[in-house]
Amino acid sequence: MPTRFTLxxxxxxxxxxxxVTGCDKTVSGPVVRIGYMNCNSAxxxxxxxxxxxxxxxxxxxxxCEAVPVDTQDFEEQFAAGAFDxxxxxxxxxxxxxxNQDVQLLATEKRGQFGSxxxxxxxxxxxxSIQSLADLRGKRMIYGPxxxxxxxxxxxxxxxxxxxxxxxxLDYYAIPRGSFKHEKVIYGVYFGAFDxxxxxxxxxxxxxxxxxISANDFxxxxxxxxxxxxxxxxxxxxxxxLAVKFRQALLELGPDTTVTIDGEQVKVLKAAWIDGFEQxxxxxxxxxxxxxxxxxxxxxxxF
Amino acid sequence: MFQDRFDRLLFAGLLxxxxxxxxxxxxxxxxxxxxxxxxxxxxxxxxxxxxxRIAFLTRRYQPVIVQLGQGALPEALLTLEEISRDLPGEVHxxxxxxxxxxRMGQLDRALTNLAVAVRQNPDYVDSASPxxxxxxxxxxxxxxxxxxxxRLRAQPGNxxxxxxxxxxxxxxxxxxxxxx
Numbered sequence: 488m489p490t491r492f493t494l495x496x497x498x499x500x501x502x503x504x505x506x507v508t509g510c511d512k513t514v515s516g517p518v519v520r521i522g523y524m525n526c527n528s529a530x531x532x533x534x535x536x537x538x539x540x541x542x543x544x545x546x547x548x549x550x551c552e553a554v555p556v557d558t559q560d561f562e563e564q565f566a567a568g569a570f571d572x573x574x575x576x577x578x579x580x581x582x583x584x585x586n587q588d589v590q591l592l593a594t595e596k597r598g599q600f601g602s603x604x605x606x607x608x609x610x611x612x613x614x615s616i617q618s619l620a621d622l623r624g625k626r627m628i629y630g631p632x633x634x635x636x637x638x639x640x641x642x643x644x645x646x647x648x649x650x651x652x653x654x655x656l657d658y659y660a661i662p663r664g665s666f667k668h669e670k671v672i673y674g675v676y677f678g679a680f681d682x683x684x685x686x687x688x689x690x691x692x693x694x695x696x697x698x699i700s701a702n703d704f705x706x707x708x709x710x711x712x713x714x715x716x717x718x719x720x721x722x723x724x725x726x727x728l729a730v731k732f733r734q735a736l737l738e739l740g741p742d743t744t745v746t747i748d749g750e751q752v753k754v755l756k757a758a759w760i761d762g763f764e765q766x767x768x769x770x771x772x773x774x775x776x777x778x779x780x781x782x783x784x785x786x787x788x789f
Numbered sequence: 790m791f792q793d794r795f796d797r798l799l800f801a802g803l804l805x806x807x808x809x810x811x812x813x814x815x816x817x818x819x820x821x822x823x824x825x826x827x828x829x830x831x832x833x834x835x836x837x838x839x840x841x842r843i844a845f846l847t848r849r850y851q852p853v854i855v856q857l858g859q860g861a862l863p864e865a866l867l868t869l870e871e872i873s874r875d876l877p878g879e880v881h882x883x884x885x886x887x888x889x890x891x892r893m894g895q896l897d898r899a900l901t902n903l904a905v906a907v908r909q910n911p912d913y914v915d916s917a918s919p920x921x922x923x924x925x926x927x928x929x930x931x932x933x934x935x936x937x938x939x940r941l942r943a944q945p946g947n948x949x950x951x952x953x954x955x956x957x958x959x960x961x962x963x964x965x966x967x968x969x
Contacts, residue, residue, distance in 0.1 A: 596949075600895065601897075690867055694871050695870050695874055701864060701871045705864070706863040762949075764947075765944065765946075767943070
């Protein structure tokens with residue numbers, strides 16, 4: 488039989504342990520899987536989003552796992568329940584909304600346009616091409632097909648100008664591998680193509696980094712401003728968890744840090760993100776209009 | 790205290806020197822022109838530095854002004870990005886960015902950028918300043934604020950919009966001026 492003194496000692500020890508462990512937020516329960524759309528490579532995606540995932544884990548009190556996903560595979564994996572939350576471009580958002588009833592959580596802010604961005608058609612400053620009409624019979628380079636501001640926006644700009652990229656261009660190409668948007672811009676810069684479908688954000692970042700100069704190109708046309716990359720939740724995710732997830736994203740500031748491998752890391756800086764903004768589904772209607780016009784998913788008809 | 794005659798002589802000499810110095814100090818005329826000259830110099834320096842700054846901004850941002858005039862708005866934003874790389878923290882870039890966004894119809898981005906510019910340099914709302922941009926700021930505020938309030942009504946609790954609204958109110962207040 489334990490004595491009264493032993494019982495008191497055990498009780499005190501338990502209180503001390505609870506006090507010490509209570510200083511940190513406890514993380515427990517089933518793993519929350521977050522799918523991140525790859526920009527350049529799976530390794531880069533994991534490195535970028537590891538701190539954000541750790542932060543979300545702390546805020547949700549649940550273990551979170553980052554899953555890098557190829558853009559083309561995103562919908563299939565989402566439909567198969569491979570993850571609870573996803574980070575994807577705005578075209579993927581309308582596809583997932585239409586087909587998988589994804590819940591809109593928050594939109595990423597990056598660059599001069601904040602949580603919005605645009606696509607541009609550029610030519611070299613010294614090009615003889617002066618207008619979209621001059622693109623007939625020319626060689627053009629686009630970003631990947633599911634890129635809202637690297638393909639869709641420019642495809643629409645051309646359709647609006649009465650040019651069918653499939654028939655009226657001499658040829659159009661899509662670069663392979665990583666850093667596609669940079670390759671598109673360099674494709675025109677080095678004269679391999681006459682015109683390029685360049686995301687405005689990439690032009691801005693490359694100019695800021697000194698890779699290109701503002702005088703290197705002329706912008707033939709710029710699309711309407713549309714929402715940028717977006718976080719969404721699968722329809723079966725518990726509403727309370729989704730609200731907490733959104734709240735955690737909106738509360739992120741430039742000085743928010745997490746500990747990764749013993750180092751304090753700034754979450755937003757690591758993820759190349761300026762912050763998050765709450766937007767409405769109707770803000771994405773412009774992209775829906777573009778996708779319909781360009782006969783692209785989720786409205787594609789054969 | 791005095792050991793010999795030499796000590797007394799030394800002490801008398803010291804007293805005389807102190808008396809003469811005190812007399813000089815009391816009778817010395819105050820050179821008002823010298824003081825006012827220094828103030829004038831400082832004012833001149835400030836004026837010259839201000840004029841030099843305006844000349845510098847005009848020259849450095851001339852390509853952006855030309856692009857704005859031509860309606861080349863995306864190019865203007867890229868040029869501003871390039872200038873910001875060379876002159877980080879120069880709020881004239883924020884002011885012109887606000888102008889570009891206004892012309893693009895991006896009123897919330899325009900409000901945010903203009904608020905940054907005015908917070909750092911109130912000359913933009915000073916009608917007597919060569920940097921005066923009251924007309925632009927007034928147009929952005931009067932068009933942007935009703936739109937923002939509508940959006941916020943539809944999305945209460947949207948902190949990004951609330952922040953832009955605060956920037957708008959700040960600009961409104963700067964345009965109105967202080968108590969008179």
